[in-house]
Amino acid sequence: MRNSDFVPPDALRRLQNGAQRHLAALIADGEKHDLPPLAWTLAVSGALTGEADSLTYTPTGQREAIRQWTAHVGATVDTSHTADGREELYAGWLNDEHMTRGCFRATIFVHREDA
Numbered sequence: 001m002r003n004s005d006f007v008p009p010d011a012l013r014r015l016q017n018g019a020q021r022h023l024a025a026l027i028a029d030g031e032k033h034d035l036p037p038l039a040w041t042l043a044v045s046g047a048l049t050g051e052a053d054s055l056t057y058t059p060t061g062q063r064e065a066i067r068q069w070t071a072h073v074g075a076t077v078d079t080s081h082t083a084d085g086r087e088e089l090y091a092g093w094l095n096d097e098h099m100t101r102g103c104f105r106a107t108i109f110v111h112r113e114d115a
Contacts, residue, residue: 007045015046015100022098023048035072036065038104048102052089054109059087062106066091069104077104085110 019042026048030037036057038050052065066089070077075091082088087108094101 012044012046016042016044018098019046019048019100019102022095022100025098026050029072030069033072035068036061038065038069046100048100050102050104052104052106054107057106059108059110062108063089066104066106075104081110 023040023042027040029035036052039053039056041049041051043049050069052062054062057065066077069075070091070093073093073095075093077089077091080088080090087110089104089106089108091104092101093103
């Protein structure tokens with residue numbers, strides 16, 4: 001049994017539709033405020049994830065992209081370091097107006113650190 005089996009499909013669709021509208025607003029905000037583009041994911045639950053990936057950005061660029069977006073929504077970035085040399089950035093957020101939740105994240109491969 002999946003966790004989603006406990007949530008009726010109609011409710012999940014409503015959450016996704018609301019999050020889709022919020023995502024459109026976030027992308028428009030990004031353009032309006034010259035925020036760095038992110039790779040966006042919309043989960044079955046309606047949660048949104050904006051990721052600054054290592055294929056698009058340098059390590060410094062990833063940090064800056066997450067910093068700018070978290071400042072835009074008023075979130076706080078948590079940073080952790082893994083044993084295999086990765087730096088993980090994560091900032092969770094809630095939006096009452098759109099009734100959505102989500103996060104910004106980046107996995108930084110420190111061995112690729114730009115000078």
